Amino acid sequence: MAPAILIENGTILNPGSAPQVLSGHTVVIEGDRIARIAPARAVRGTRGRRIDASGCVVMPGLINAHTHFYSALARGLTKTKPATEFGDVLRNLWWRLDSALNTEDCHVSALVALIDAIRHGTTTIIDHHASPRAVDGSLDALARAVAKTGVRACLCYEVSDRDGAGIARAGLKENTSFIRCCQKAADPRLKALFGLHASFTLSDRTLEAAAEAGRELGTGFHIHAAEAQSDQTLTQRAHRARVIERLQRSGILGDRSIAAHCVHVNRREMGILAETGTAVVHNPQSNLNNAVGIADVVGMSQRGVLVGLGTDAMTANLLEELRVALWGQHERARDASAGWAEVTSALFTNNGRIATRIFDLPLGELREGAMADLAITDYDPPTPIDSGNVRGHLLFGVSQVPVRTTIVGGRVLMEDRQLRLDLDEARLNARARERAKALWQRL
């Protein structure tokens, strides 16, 4: 076992279900777990490598419950036609982009996104991948990037009929074979879900095939659901059911499944999501950017739906996403105090629950026995900080400062803002720019 790591002199923040702030304590990491959180004098004699967190806060690593690595190569892309409604956003930008990706692009974009995550204190990522002209082996290409960076990740391939039956079949196969590999490897840093694009691009036949394969594998699903009103309209027209009803009928929902967005779900659908234990992941920046609406996070939470937070690749900074999530609920309710508990719990409590279900490991909390996934940030607050306002400090203060050190499963991935990886960031970015240039030319 690697020598213990002792994180000393920091203020320990636990914004989870039992918020807590500790000073004068040391975090002792042994192997991949947090072995002790104890007063400094009690662990003074413990041998190990010491990390001085003076003037810093130590917090649980952040979890991104829905994102897309592949869009990392789209930053700055201007060669697209304007889009007014959501269908245009997909047709003019994302479906053109993902159709031009090759396997190496997938690998490089994942590396770029994973490094960005480490720099922002994100330690677990749930990704949703598409590269319809390079389906076979695409999840392996992402998994190699995950292994190189040391971040915990859950991968899936988004099956869709939008490019024809052949590519849909390739997507089904890619999920099935990758999930089998993951189950065999039992790597605590790498998991898989069965990916599906969205109800409106899935035929009954493909949905049934996915449900059957998922059942056999004993896995959950990861799908975009009711992101825009058009998903509801098209689903009702073609299948005489609302999106969540159709997914329930197909056997896609359940307590290992994720429905991203759910901006346009009615009360009955919220009831189904709660009953089936399906996790909903809210992505406010993406929804605002695409002008599709603001999900009813408060309503879903009050009805017992487990609502988490993702970025949909709009940012690598989960605390920034959290801020927008809160402003969104204020605006939605026209009430400047709406949604505080629901929105902050989405990130600080529910994302940990969602990740724990998938990884079957205690994630998202800074406590003894939990996985040693944490972030250290320079933060010397000008106001008092305690268990009653720790979430406020994270939202208004910690969100505004760069992360100093990121640790996943006891492995230091970044220390004092220097990556501790066998990877040259400048060379990676140069390589990514070359690939992005070629990719944009192919559009």
Ligand SMILES: [Zn+2]
């Ligand atoms: Zn998405």
